[in-house]
Amino acid sequence: xxxxxxxxxxxxxxxxxxxxxxxxxxxxxxxxxxxxxxxxxxxxxxxxxxxxxxxxxxxxxxxxxxxxxxxxxxxxxxxxxxxxxxxxxxxxxxxxxxxxxxxxxxxxxxxxxxxxxxxxxxxxxxxxxxxxxxxxxxxxxxxxxxxxxxxxxxxxxxxxxxxxxxxxxxxxxxxxxxxxxxxxxxxxxxxxxxxxxxxxxxxxxxxxxxxxxxxxxxxxxxxxxxxxxxxxxxxxxxxxxxxxxxxxxxxxxxxxxxxxxxxxxxxxxxxxxxxxxxxxxxxxxxxxxxxxxxxxxxxxxxxxxxxxxxxxxxxxxxxxxxxxxxxxxxxxxxxxxxx
Amino acid sequence: xxxxxxxxxxxxxxxxxxxxxxxxxxxxxxxxxxxxxxxxxxxxxxxxxxxxxxxxxxxxxxxxxxxxxxxxxxxxxxxxxxxxxxxxxxxxxxxxxxxxxxxxxxxxxxxxxxxxxxxxxxxxxxxxxxxxxxxxxxxxxxxxxxx
Numbered sequence: 001x002x003x004x005x006x007x008x009x010x011x012x013x014x015x016x017x018x019x020x021x022x023x024x025x026x027x028x029x030x031x032x033x034x035x036x037x038x039x040x041x042x043x044x045x046x047x048x049x050x051x052x053x054x055x056x057x058x059x060x061x062x063x064x065x066x067x068x069x070x071x072x073x074x075x076x077x078x079x080x081x082x083x084x085x086x087x088x089x090x091x092x093x094x095x096x097x098x099x100x101x102x103x104x105x106x107x108x109x110x111x112x113x114x115x116x117x118x119x120x121x122x123x124x125x126x127x128x129x130x131x132x133x134x135x136x137x138x139x140x141x142x143x144x145x146x147x148x149x150x151x152x153x154x155x156x157x158x159x160x161x162x163x164x165x166x167x168x169x170x171x172x173x174x175x176x177x178x179x180x181x182x183x184x185x186x187x188x189x190x191x192x193x194x195x196x197x198x199x200x201x202x203x204x205x206x207x208x209x210x211x212x213x214x215x216x217x218x219x220x221x222x223x224x225x226x227x228x229x230x231x232x233x234x235x236x237x238x239x240x241x242x243x244x245x246x247x248x249x250x251x252x253x254x255x256x257x258x259x260x261x262x263x264x265x266x267x268x269x270x271x272x273x274x275x276x277x278x279x280x281x282x283x284x285x286x287x288x289x290x291x292x293x294x295x296x297x298x299x300x301x302x303x304x305x306x307x308x309x310x311x312x313x314x315x316x317x318x319x320x321x322x323x324x325x326x327x328x329x330x331x332x333x334x335x336x337x338x339x
Numbered sequence: 340x341x342x343x344x345x346x347x348x349x350x351x352x353x354x355x356x357x358x359x360x361x362x363x364x365x366x367x368x369x370x371x372x373x374x375x376x377x378x379x380x381x382x383x384x385x386x387x388x389x390x391x392x393x394x395x396x397x398x399x400x401x402x403x404x405x406x407x408x409x410x411x412x413x414x415x416x417x418x419x420x421x422x423x424x425x426x427x428x429x430x431x432x433x434x435x436x437x438x439x440x441x442x443x444x445x446x447x448x449x450x451x452x453x454x455x456x457x458x459x460x461x462x463x464x465x466x467x468x469x470x471x472x473x474x475x476x477x478x479x480x481x482x483x484x485x486x
Binding site for chain 2: 026027028183184185186325338
């Protein structure tokens with residue numbers, strides 16, 4: 001893969017010669033695509049150059065079926081945004097001949113960590129509250145960015161204010177229909193409840209990250225330096241991201257703390273203050289139940305990919321075994337059927 | 340006599356987990372950690388799975404049997420009768436037990452949707468009974484995962 005990347009960069013870095021790729025390493029995370037880091041060095045008009053990159057490559061099967069062009073566009077939509085930090089995007093390559101599958105390359109943000117457990121560790125005791133505050137300020141900025149909506153609207157559906165919920169629910173019910181390997185009576189009951197109790201219309205149509213949670217941002221004690229994993233991004237109701245960030249699974253063993261870092265009431269207050277949007281409790285609850293259905297759709301998709309042999313990533317087997325029943329347990333609580 | 344599968348899988352999990360600190364790459368460490376955790380989960384389920392599937396099949400079948408008079412849907416009732424005529428103990432392979440359990444749980448989805456739409460105390464009671472069984476189904480499948 002090093003030589004393939006060298007060949008690719010040589011033809012895409014303007015005026016570059018002697019391109020060398022080193023430190024190529026697959027890294028955890030970004031379960032919808034293979035994620036690799038590497039360093040590159042080259043000569044440009046006699047001047048030595050170097051850069052650190054990430055390549056995200058399409059897998060044969062994964063937890064989610066997503067469009068790399070859309071993911072690339074959402075990253076690009078927030079380039080140079082004053083509040084929403086994202087890595088710089090370099091190249092989107094749809095031709096599989098270079099690396100065996102389509103991919104994109106982006107700048108690597110250095111010296112950060114992403115682990116959900118890391119931010120709960122003692123080195124972050126003094127700064128965890130500030131990071132949590134910033135996390136929801138950034139979400140507010142994503143939710144209120146008209147520029148981002150304008151940037152991606154030709155690539156993705158633009159739902160009506162009163163249709164955003166149905167668009168997403170139809171999609172994830174479809175994923176469950178396509179991927180379940182056995183009946184899902186709890187998820188089906190949740191879907192019936194969601195259709196029988198639709199939320200109020202969205203206050204606006206926003207960029208929705210789609211997987212906005214602790215674990216999908218790059219941080220140091222000094223701040224948040226990258227929002228990553230935009231593979232489920234779309235346009236929709238901004239409360240969707242807020243509810244997803246509240247999902248029980250992302251409490252990381254600290255019950256009652258959203259993302260394991262902040263009480264819900266504090267997160268809502270920060271989001272409302274920064275966005276000017278109102279968080280209707282009824283609407284938020286609807287999106288939390290929806291998040292439970294969506295999570296189940298993701299785990300079932302991974303299970304099907306593994307069972308069908310499209311992927312032999314052990315992570316997909318692990319999420320199937322550990323999270324499908326867990327998702328049902330969470331849905332029971334969200335529906336008021338279990339304590 | 341051989342060591343039982345649960346014990347073997349537990350030992351495999353421990354052996355794999357022990358290699359995590361000596362593995363040099365983050366992705367390698369993650370993969371080994373997942374493999375160890377997966378082995379532990381399989382170890383928890385491998386002995387109980389047949390009993391779980393038979394117990395669940397029987398519990399679900401009892402609900403379906405009692406629901407038939409309330410449904411007012413001859414076609415659905417006939418499909419329930421067909422499913423209930425199957426002896427789950429006729430084939431003890433886990434795959435066969437799973438298929439039998441899936442067949443009654445698929446019918447439970449239909450019955451649950453029908454019951455939710457019905458008025459009256461009898462339907463409400465059946466609805467509650469179905470929810471209790473669904474709650475019980477998660478207890479049967481529960482695994483200690485550390486997540």
